[in-house]
Amino acid sequence: MVARMSIFRKANPGWEMGFVIPRLLLAIALADAGLRALPVDPLTFRAWEALKRFRPPGAAFEPGRRYYNPQAYGDLAALGNLPELRQYRPETFTTDVLGFRNHGGPWRPPVAAIVVGDSFAVGAGLNDGEDLASGLGRSLGCRFYNAGGMDPDPDRILALARRLGMRGGLVIHEHHEDFELPAVPTDWRRRYQRVLASLDPSVSEAAGRVRGLVAVSPLKIVCERTLKDLEDDRALPNRHAGNVVKGTLPTGDSMLFLPSGIEKFNGRRPPLITYWEWMQRELRRGGLELFVVLVPSKYTVYRRFLADARPAPEGAGDYLDRVEARLRRAGIPVVNLTRPLSDGAGETLESREYLYWLDDLHWTPKGARVATLAVGDALRLDPSFYLSSPSAGGAETARRSASRWRASSASQAPESTPDSMAETSRVSSSAAVRRTASNP
Amino acid sequence: MLFNSLIFLYAFLPIAYLVFWKLQGKLPRYVWLAVTGYVFYSFWNYKFCALMLASTLVSYLAGLGLLRWQDPFRRRLCLVVPVTLDLALLGFFKYANFALTSLNELSSRWAAGSWTFTTFDIVLPVGISFYTFHTVTYVVDAYRGLITPTRSFFEFASYVSLFPQLVAGPIVRFRQIESDLGQIDRAEERADLNRGWSFFALGFIKKVLLADTIGGIISPALADPAQLSTAGAWLCVLGFAYQVYYDFSGYSDMAVGLGHMFGLQLPQNFDSPYRATNMADFWRRWHISMSSFFRDYVYIPLGGNRVSRPKHYRNLMLTMLVAGLWHGAAWTYVLWGGLIGLLLILHDLTSGAWQRLPLWSQRLGTFFLWVTSMALFRSDSLSMAALLLGRMFSSQAGSIPVGTPVLVPFIVVAGLFAHLGPNTFEMKHRWALASVAGLAFLFSLCVLVLYGSSSTPFLYFQF
Numbered sequence: 001m002v003a004r005m006s007i008f009r010k011a012n013p014g015w016e017m018g019f020v021i022p023r024l025l026l027a028i029a030l031a032d033a034g035l036r037a038l039p040v041d042p043l044t045f046r047a048w049e050a051l052k053r054f055r056p057p058g059a060a061f062e063p064g065r066r067y068y069n070p071q072a073y074g075d076l077a078a079l080g081n082l083p084e085l086r087q088y089r090p091e092t093f094t095t096d097v098l099g100f101r102n103h104g105g106p107w108r109p110p111v112a113a114i115v116v117g118d119s120f121a122v123g124a125g126l127n128d129g130e131d132l133a134s135g136l137g138r139s140l141g142c143r144f145y146n147a148g149g150m151d152p153d154p155d156r157i158l159a160l161a162r163r164l165g166m167r168g169g170l171v172i173h174e175h176h177e178d179f180e181l182p183a184v185p186t187d188w189r190r191r192y193q194r195v196l197a198s199l200d201p202s203v204s205e206a207a208g209r210v211r212g213l214v215a216v217s218p219l220k221i222v223c224e225r226t227l228k229d230l231e232d233d234r235a236l237p238n239r240h241a242g243n244v245v246k247g248t249l250p251t252g253d254s255m256l257f258l259p260s261g262i263e264k265f266n267g268r269r270p271p272l273i274t275y276w277e278w279m280q281r282e283l284r285r286g287g288l289e290l291f292v293v294l295v296p297s298k299y300t301v302y303r304r305f306l307a308d309a310r311p312a313p314e315g316a317g318d319y320l321d322r323v324e325a326r327l328r329r330a331g332i333p334v335v336n337l338t339r340p341l342s343d344g345a346g347e348t349l350e351s352r353e354y355l356y357w358l359d360d361l362h363w364t365p366k367g368a369r370v371a372t373l374a375v376g377d378a379l380r381l382d383p384s385f386y387l388s389s390p391s392a393g394g395a396e397t398a399r400r401s402a403s404r405w406r407a408s409s410a411s412q413a414p415e416s417t418p419d420s421m422a423e424t425s426r427v428s429s430s431a432a433v434r435r436t437a438s439n440p
Numbered sequence: 441m442l443f444n445s446l447i448f449l450y451a452f453l454p455i456a457y458l459v460f461w462k463l464q465g466k467l468p469r470y471v472w473l474a475v476t477g478y479v480f481y482s483f484w485n486y487k488f489c490a491l492m493l494a495s496t497l498v499s500y501l502a503g504l505g506l507l508r509w510q511d512p513f514r515r516r517l518c519l520v521v522p523v524t525l526d527l528a529l530l531g532f533f534k535y536a537n538f539a540l541t542s543l544n545e546l547s548s549r550w551a552a553g554s555w556t557f558t559t560f561d562i563v564l565p566v567g568i569s570f571y572t573f574h575t576v577t578y579v580v581d582a583y584r585g586l587i588t589p590t591r592s593f594f595e596f597a598s599y600v601s602l603f604p605q606l607v608a609g610p611i612v613r614f615r616q617i618e619s620d621l622g623q624i625d626r627a628e629e630r631a632d633l634n635r636g637w638s639f640f641a642l643g644f645i646k647k648v649l650l651a652d653t654i655g656g657i658i659s660p661a662l663a664d665p666a667q668l669s670t671a672g673a674w675l676c677v678l679g680f681a682y683q684v685y686y687d688f689s690g691y692s693d694m695a696v697g698l699g700h701m702f703g704l705q706l707p708q709n710f711d712s713p714y715r716a717t718n719m720a721d722f723w724r725r726w727h728i729s730m731s732s733f734f735r736d737y738v739y740i741p742l743g744g745n746r747v748s749r750p751k752h753y754r755n756l757m758l759t760m761l762v763a764g765l766w767h768g769a770a771w772t773y774v775l776w777g778g779l780i781g782l783l784l785i786l787h788d789l790t791s792g793a794w795q796r797l798p799l800w801s802q803r804l805g806t807f808f809l810w811v812t813s814m815a816l817f818r819s820d821s822l823s824m825a826a827l828l829l830g831r832m833f834s835s836q837a838g839s840i841p842v843g844t845p846v847l848v849p850f851i852v853v854a855g856l857f858a859h860l861g862p863n864t865f866e867m868k869h870r871w872a873l874a875s876v877a878g879l880a881f882l883f884s885l886c887v888l889v890l891y892g893s894s895s896t897p898f899l900y901f902q903f
Contacts, residue, residue, distance in 0.1 A: 015873055018633035020880050021641050025449055028887050223892030236653075237660040237842040 035218040043221045046072045047093030048124055053216045056208035058156055058196040059099025060149025067093040074360025076256035080244035081228045085254055087359045092127045101146045103128045111164045112142040117174030120295050121148030125362035135372030154282035159197040168287045177297040177320050178261045181275045247306040255358045261297045266312050271322040276332050292327055292334040293375055294320045298356040301341045305349060335378040337371050344370040441483035443694045444648055446890055460702055466625045470594035477601025488565040496600045498522045499575035503589030506582045519583040523576055530572045533564055538769030567607030573733055574600050578614045587615045595621055604698035608691050610709040610729035620704045627703025636700030638869040641883045643693025648886035650854050651687035654679045661841035665828045669838035673831040679847055681814045682854040693864045708865045714858040717802040718794055719783045734763045757781040772825055776816040783809055
């Protein structure tokens with residue numbers, strides 16, 4: 001046997017470390033490459049990761065996909081590796097041919113408004129039909145196109161508006177308190193965006209597919225998940241726990257927050273509006289009017305209810321109020337959702353119907369409805385915003401709408417102070433919560 | 441860039457290796473080694489490449505000067521200028537803020553804050569302690585006539601920026617790889633390839649499987665040492681002793697293995713230190729390139745042991761204080777160096793009695809002293825060190841680290857290999873098929889761990 005083993009070893013001089021280890025590395029690399037051809041949907045916990053993978057440049061998601069997960073859960077529970085705090089819920093997420101979250105062909109003209117912004121505009125954590133654009137469409141009886149998740153570049157928005165057959169109308173730009181405003185892009189950046197906007201759909205789809213294959217590794221996802229399963233604070237310490245902050249509500253429920261959101265709440269950020277002024281100018285060139293929706297962070301809304309909230313410095317949490325006041329002074333239509341959501345959170349707390357998911361950064365369907373009603377109320381101040389006919393002179397209509405909105409806004413809030421504006425919002429928010437409660 | 445990263449394994453190493461062996465002749469290979477070193481370094485911060493280049497250039501010119509001039513004044517100038525410059529850079533980047541904050545603390549304590557200094561906004565360049573020592577040893581050895589300085593700038597640049605030893609050692613002296621560099625055009629690709637990969641794989645497994653797993657369990661527990669019970673504190677400190685050993689010896693093995701792949705023999709850095717029978721023996725086995733550096737360039741110039749006994753002890757203490765400070769700009773490191781110095785002096789005073797003890801108790805005693813010193817080494821502050829040592833040496837109720845059921849078997853395995861197993865230089869690196877399969881399995885497990893997590897930096901990067 002020993003002789004046979006030695007013969008075997010002599011016959012296979014390649015079985016040395018210098019032969020085996022490089023080939024092993026190559027085999028793992030090939031396995032990684034091969035697995036990239038497979039879909040990642042079964043490995044994802046929500047639609048966002050699955051549909052972002054093959055996103056063509058300029059689009060928000062992979063076009064023409066429907067994602068369904070009966071056991072989706074929140075991003076913060078995933079970020080902190082806290083399976084015990086997951087709130088499982090079914091999630092249906094459909095994208096249209098342009099790579100945005102719309103179902104049932106809502107891009108057919110006439111489209112009254114385009115909703116752009118971050119994951120709140122997309123409707124992360126919500127099912128199809130529960131997002132801001134869908135809600136506004138139902139509430140106001142016209143089509144709102146959800147373009148959430150796209151680069152908020154005016155050239156791209158204008159190109160999209162043309163593609164949707166809009167000649168005038170509204171761009172609702174949602175902005176979340178935790179996220180930084182994008183910088184006004186350089187000329188180079190804008191040229192790049194224009195090139196992207198002019199790409200043939202098949203080319204951009206191919207580019208998105210290549211990028212997805214390069215950037216997303218199913219093998220990496222599996223390895224990460226396996227390690228996270230082991231790091232359960234029993235076998236191994238959970239090194240992800242510090243990625244989130246746990247707060248306790250009076251109901252006894254634990255709510256998760258982003259540490260950076262808490263820092264931002266406590267910090268004093270200057271309310272810069274250069275970006276918004278630039279965006280308004282650029283959109284008006286194409287006959288579109290800008291309408292800003294300011295979304296408070298979960299911490300801003302729920303901090304006052306937390307049993308273990310850390311003391312905050314004076315003036316903490318007033319960032320959106322200050323942004324709102326400056327936008328109003330600059331004549332940019334805006335609605336600040338801080339008051340409606342804060343009031344709504346207080347009114348629904350006892351019944352444990354939260355406006356934000358306990359395990360997620362984003363709002364629940366109920367929170368989205370409160371937001372939809374508050375935005376809808378603000379838009380009703382001047383229906384010509386979203387009722388501007390495609391045949392009417394778009395730019396002129398938009399300008400007229402904006403001036404009427406300013407006039408009516410000023411008449412409601414003569415000082416344009418955050419407090420007085422907040423009071424206006426508060427009235428509409430209570431009504432919004434009541435209506436939401438009666439119409440689940 | 442880290443050796444234990446996917447970009448290193450899948451991009452940097454294959455490109456560096458394949459191009460190196462495609463190139464023929466000395467100069468192209470020197471240039472390529474230098475370029476890869478700078479690329480490797482720039483992955484951390486490209487701006488500090490200029491600092492390394494400046495240090496390299498000054499030492500290279502000093503070497504040329506020493507080659508050309510024989511009169512003592514000029515030779516001394518060629519020694520003093522580059523060494524002063526190198527140490528000044530090291531002093532500024534590593535110790536300036538430490539000195540200023542220490543002065544400020546003194547002021548607030550003894551002079552009611554009557555004078556305070558503003559600290560600098562400094563980023564410590566990774567590996568500055570290591571490449572500074574490379575250039576210093578080169579110039580000092582050239583001055584002493586131990587080496588003949590090279591006329592080839594790229595040969596010298598490839599030595600200083602040699603990526604396997606660039607950011608965390610071993611502190612290779614020019615004379616140790618001079619002949620390999622001199623014959624780099626005649627090196628054979630396959631001569632040491634198996635040995636190189638064997639070293640690399642073993643180091644990789646030591647780092648990713650042993651050191652990182654142990655570190656992942658003890659680090660969260662050590663973040664709040666006040667919560668630890670006596671057993672918990674001992675587990676953490678014992679775990680750290682193995683973590684630091686497997687982390688750094690793993691890195692050194694990888695460096696040696698990479699050296700072999702490029703036809704260079706890097707020296708041994710760890711010689712089973714946990715089998716040492718006393719503290720002096722320990723320091724001959726632990727981080728050999730560093731301890732020999734301090735022996736040759738600090739301890740012996742101070743007079744070594746060829747002086748009176750009090751002066752010998754002074755030399756020992758000064759050397760260990762400097763070695764402690766080299767590890768980091770903090771009083772915990774200085775105190776740790778002082779403690780090691782004290783233990784070396786005590787050993788010298790009691791060596792006769794110590795040697796009469798059974799061998800196993802000498803080893804156990806040495807290891808116990810080392811583990812105790814690790815409490816100081818691991819602590820972020822003197823108050824943490826006092827707290828940790830207090831919990832170790834008194835009966836305290838409290839918690840044990842989360843993951844102790846995993847930590848204990850890992851400590852047992854780590855201990856068995858460290859205390860009883862051969863070190864990588866004692867191995868023949870000719871493996872039977874079953875061993876190759878076992879190592880390949882562990883290696884692939886490590887790669888998959890890298891896939892699933894971000895790479896953990898080596899502990900000695902901070903020094």
